[in-house]
Amino acid sequence: xxxxxxxxxxxxxxxxxLFLGTGKFSSGVSLEKAIHSSGTEVVTVALRRVDLSSTxxxxxxxxxxxxxxxxxxxxxxxxxxEAVRLARLSRELGGGDWVKLEVTPDPVYLLPDPIETLKAxxxxxxxxxxxxPYINADPILCKHLEEAGCATVMPLGSPIGxxxxxxxxxxxxxxxxxxxxxxxxxxxLGLPSHAAQAMELGADAVLVNTAIAIAKDPAKTxxxxxxxxxxGRISRLYSNSGISTSKKAAASSPLTGFLEEESRNxxxxx
Amino acid sequence: MYTELFDKxxxxxxxxxxxxxxxxxxxxxxxxSHSGKVLNFEEYLSLLHPSADSYLEEMAxxxxxxxxxxxxxxxxxxxxxxxxxxxxxxxxxxxFSFENKIPRKTLNESEIRAESEVLYSKGIxxxxxxxxxxxxxxxxxxxxxxxxxxxxxxxxxxxxxxPMDQEKYEVLIGEGVEGLVVYQETYDPEVYSKYxxxxxxKNMRYRLDAPDRGGLAGFRxxxxxxxxxxxxxYGEMFRLxxxxxxxxxxxxxxxxxxxxxxMRPAEGEFDKTIFVSDREYVRFLFALRLFLPDSxxxxxxxxxxxxxxxxxxxxxxxxxVESRTDPGGYSGGEELKQFxxxxxxxxxxxxxxxxxxxxxxxxxxxxRAFLQVPDRMN
Numbered sequence: 001x002x003x004x005x006x007x008x009x010x011x012x013x014x015x016x017x018l019f020l021g022t023g024k025f026s027s028g029v030s031l032e033k034a035i036h037s038s039g040t041e042v043v044t045v046a047l048r049r050v051d052l053s054s055t056x057x058x059x060x061x062x063x064x065x066x067x068x069x070x071x072x073x074x075x076x077x078x079x080x081x082e083a084v085r086l087a088r089l090s091r092e093l094g095g096g097d098w099v100k101l102e103v104t105p106d107p108v109y110l111l112p113d114p115i116e117t118l119k120a121x122x123x124x125x126x127x128x129x130x131x132x133p134y135i136n137a138d139p140i141l142c143k144h145l146e147e148a149g150c151a152t153v154m155p156l157g158s159p160i161g162x163x164x165x166x167x168x169x170x171x172x173x174x175x176x177x178x179x180x181x182x183x184x185x186x187x188x189l190g191l192p193s194h195a196a197q198a199m200e201l202g203a204d205a206v207l208v209n210t211a212i213a214i215a216k217d218p219a220k221t222x223x224x225x226x227x228x229x230x231x232g233r234i235s236r237l238y239s240n241s242g243i244s245t246s247k248k249a250a251a252s253s254p255l256t257g258f259l260e261e262e263s264r265n266x267x268x269x270x
Numbered sequence: 271m272y273t274e275l276f277d278k279x280x281x282x283x284x285x286x287x288x289x290x291x292x293x294x295x296x297x298x299x300x301x302x303s304h305s306g307k308v309l310n311f312e313e314y315l316s317l318l319h320p321s322a323d324s325y326l327e328e329m330a331x332x333x334x335x336x337x338x339x340x341x342x343x344x345x346x347x348x349x350x351x352x353x354x355x356x357x358x359x360x361x362x363x364x365x366f367s368f369e370n371k372i373p374r375k376t377l378n379e380s381e382i383r384a385e386s387e388v389l390y391s392k393g394i395x396x397x398x399x400x401x402x403x404x405x406x407x408x409x410x411x412x413x414x415x416x417x418x419x420x421x422x423x424x425x426x427x428x429x430x431x432x433p434m435d436q437e438k439y440e441v442l443i444g445e446g447v448e449g450l451v452v453y454q455e456t457y458d459p460e461v462y463s464k465y466x467x468x469x470x471x472k473n474m475r476y477r478l479d480a481p482d483r484g485g486l487a488g489f490r491x492x493x494x495x496x497x498x499x500x501x502x503x504y505g506e507m508f509r510l511x512x513x514x515x516x517x518x519x520x521x522x523x524x525x526x527x528x529x530x531x532x533m534r535p536a537e538g539e540f541d542k543t544i545f546v547s548d549r550e551y552v553r554f555l556f557a558l559r560l561f562l563p564d565s566x567x568x569x570x571x572x573x574x575x576x577x578x579x580x581x582x583x584x585x586x587x588x589x590x591v592e593s594r595t596d597p598g599g600y601s602g603g604e605e606l607k608q609f610x611x612x613x614x615x616x617x618x619x620x621x622x623x624x625x626x627x628x629x630x631x632x633x634x635x636x637x638r639a640f641l642q643v644p645d646r647m648n
Contacts, residue, residue: 143522177308180519255330258580259549 005237007204009182010098010130010151012069016041017199018229019071019184020222021209022059023049030218032062038222044071044100044207047086052093071132073100079113080120087124099124100154101133110160114141118148125149134186137168139175146181153179154207156187157198161210163190166197176202192221192228199232271479272516276509281458281501284508291316300325303332303560311515314561318507322553329556333585336563345624346566346588346632347617348396349389350430352597353377353416357402359432359469361455363500363533363540366402368469375597376407382416384601386423392592392617395634397424398451403432403471410438414445421446426636428491432470433480439487446641449491450484452477453529457509458501465500481513485521490640492517492524493568498551499533499543507554514562527566527588528558534572534612548577559585571613578613583629591620 007014019042025031035043043063051057052072063070072090077083080103087099101124103117104110112135124131130151135141137155145153155175158164165188166172176183182204189195195206208225215221253260279287299313309317316322317329354376357366365372377385389397397420401408408431420427428449429442439450454477456462462474471477481492494514496506510528518526532551533543555567568588569578582589593611594600615623621631 178519178522253327253330255334255580255584256326256552258576259326259552 005233007182009132014041014069014205015039016226016229017205017233018195018226019044019186019205019207020212021207022046022213023075023209024213025218026213028058028062031059031213033219034212034222035062035068037219037226038212039226040222041067042069042071042205042207044073044209046075047072047090047095048076052090052095069098070096071098071100072096073102073134074120075102075104075110077103077120078105078116079103080116080123083116083120084123087120087129088127091129097128098130098151099132101131112136112156114138117141118144121145121150122148132184137171137175139171139178142175142179142183146179150181152182152184152204154184154186157185157194158188160187162188163211164188165190165194166201169201172198172201172203192224195225196228196232196235199229200235202236205229271482272513273475273478275512275516276457276478281460281505281509284505285502287508288315288318288504291319291321293321295319296322296325299560300328300332303336308563309557309561311512311561314511314557315508317557317560318504318554320550322557323549326549326553326556329553329560330584333556333559334583336559337583337585337587340563341566341587342630343583343628344630344632344635345582345586346396346635347394347591347621348398348426348428348588349392349394350398350400350570350590350593350595351382351385351389351420352400352595352599353382353412354401354404354408355597356404356407357469358405359403359471360467361471362465362467363497363543369467376412377416377597379415379419381598381601382419385598386420388600390423393633394617395424396426396428396636398428398430398449398590400430401432403469405432405470410434410441413442417442417445417447421638425634425638428493430493433477434483436483436487439484439489443488443641446638448489448636448641449493449527450481450489451493451495451527451529452480452484453493453495453497453531454478454510454513455497456500457496457506457513461501481517482520485517485524489524491527491566492521493527493529493566495529495531495568497531497533498546498554501544503544503546503550503554507557511558511561514565518562518565525564525566526562527568528562529568529570530555530558531570531572551577552581555581555585571611574612575615579623579627582624582627589620591615592617 007017016039018038018040020038020040022045045059050059072095074083074086083103103113105113117133121131121133125148132152133145133150134154142153158167184205185198185203186207189208190211198206212218212222295316299309299316302313355366356374356376357368360368426448429447430451466472484492496510514526514528532546566588567585569586570590571593624631
């Protein structure tokens with residue numbers, strides 16, 4: 001891809017448009033291989049699962065922080081207060097200013113709470129965090145989060161971990177059309193073709209976790225997602241094949257025939 | 271601010287961007303529109319290309335479909351009220367230019383009431399008030415007093431006056447103004463400086479960012495436009511669409527409207543108009559509709575009866591009617607008009623035409639209750 005097609009979030013450039021989640025991997029080795037073959041430059045980790053103060057944490061040691069952005073997430077937070085507390089702790093322990101904001105009070109479907117997410121986003125942005133909020137595919141919420149100063153919006157394709165693909169199509173299209181910040185489709189992408197579809201829709205990036213983590217071969221699946229994400233992006237940019245829709249020469253033009261009429265043509269003469 | 275985007279590409283490059291488009295690009299753009307998707311900016315540029323004329327009938331069909339989908343069978347009607355033709359700016363193409371020795375007039379309170387009575391009796395509830403660029407005579411206090419009178423007659427009041435700071439816009443919104451119209455006239459910096467010789471209007475960038483200030487102030491509707499005929503039309507159409515698209519994304523609570531007036535005969539000796547044919551004009555409107563399907567496309571009485579009859583509802587959604595461009599003109603004032611009107615039909619005749627086409631003329635689609643500004647007449 002051309003250099004000009006880099007993804008830019010909060011001033012940082014990324015070549016890869018595939019973000020990787022780290023939950024559910026069977027081992028650190030499996031995760032490491034998946035990170036490598038996915039080509040990802042953004043890896044999100046649950047703050048509740050890692051020990052940021054340790055240099056021997058099983059997940060953190062697999063992430064080359066020179067090349068990859070470690071994106072701590074607040075999964076498990078049930079309200080704004082808990083999420084903000086986790087983000088502050090992350091920064092104190094060296095997790096940096098970036099945070100994937102997740103507020104999911106519902107333990108079954110893990111659907112994000114829009115009200116608490118917006119509340120937390122406003123606080124964290126004011127405190128200098130680069131906030132990437134995980135949300136339902138709600139176009140108006142996206143505008144509020146954008147106004148609050150979030151670095152991206154991360155609407156879900158379908159409920160997290162369900163592998164159902166893109167079930168929020170109509171709303172995602174509106175979000176992508178209207179957004180002034182990068183749109184990262186997060187959650188529900190179960191197949192590489194789902195990632196390709198999201199990118200063809202015009203998403204700026206996708207985040208995948210379960211589909212790779214529980215695959216028979218996570219490394220090969222991660223590679224398939226890498227290719228699909230790139231294919232979808234190329235398709236979006238260059239592949240509208242220009243199928244001819246022109247009609248055969250019509251004997252009459254019922255809608256524009258009036259332009260053939262004699263015109264007094266007063267325009268252009270002062 | 272829009273100027274940040276504006277500075278990224280020179281006006282002279284815009285024409286080349288349009289003319290570099292191919293037949294394949296045009297067909298690809300039409301395919302996108304047929305599949306129910308909104309055009310992206312490059313696809314929009316393709317439809318401005320002269321070769322798109324071969325697809326004009328298809329663009330017309332698509333325009334009707336998109337317009338119906340987003341606006342139904344309605345045409346919103348409004349009327350302009352010129353409060354003053356006083357002007358401190360010298361715009362070489364404008365009848366109100368400071369250089370033109372025409373009688374000058376600014377309506378006083380009783381004259382504003384008299385004009386309002388006439389328009390109200392015609393059923394009009396959407397009003398656009400206009401002034402020249404005299405910020406001393408038609409200053410903020412004058413405008414506030416005028417709006418206080420007008421809001422007892424009209425549900426929706428928009429202003430088309432000289433650009434202001436955000437704080438002044440906020441004051442007018444507080445008085446009950448709903449919409450802001452700022453036409454850039456031309457987006458070509460070279461032509462702009464050549465045709466705007468003196469006065470506040472000479473500051474092109476202040477004008478360019480006026481819609482942004484209006485968006486920040488919180489207007490519910492903002493209208494932008496380019497006066498076709500002053501500079502290269504491809505450059506103007508590139509910029510205008512870019513500007514409208516930017517505004518609609520940034521000020522997402524605000525409805526963006528676009529107007530595409532063509533030069534009309536006026537007082538003065540301006541003779542440098544660049545000709546924009548009916549066919550080009552229609553092609554431009556269709557392209558705009560497919561790129562910005564949610565934006566109201568406004569057409570004034572500058573255009574001919576033939577054009578207005580055919581374009582109503584095709585891409586056009588908002589129309590002025592029975593307009594006078596002279597202060598006090600409705601209640602029997604003198605002939606002090608800004609430019610020549612082409613469609614002089616009365617409201618009854620015009621609405622009958624719309625109804626025959628299956629269109630519903632809308633006189634009111636806003637209520638002052640939204641603004642918490644009382645004093646409605648009825």
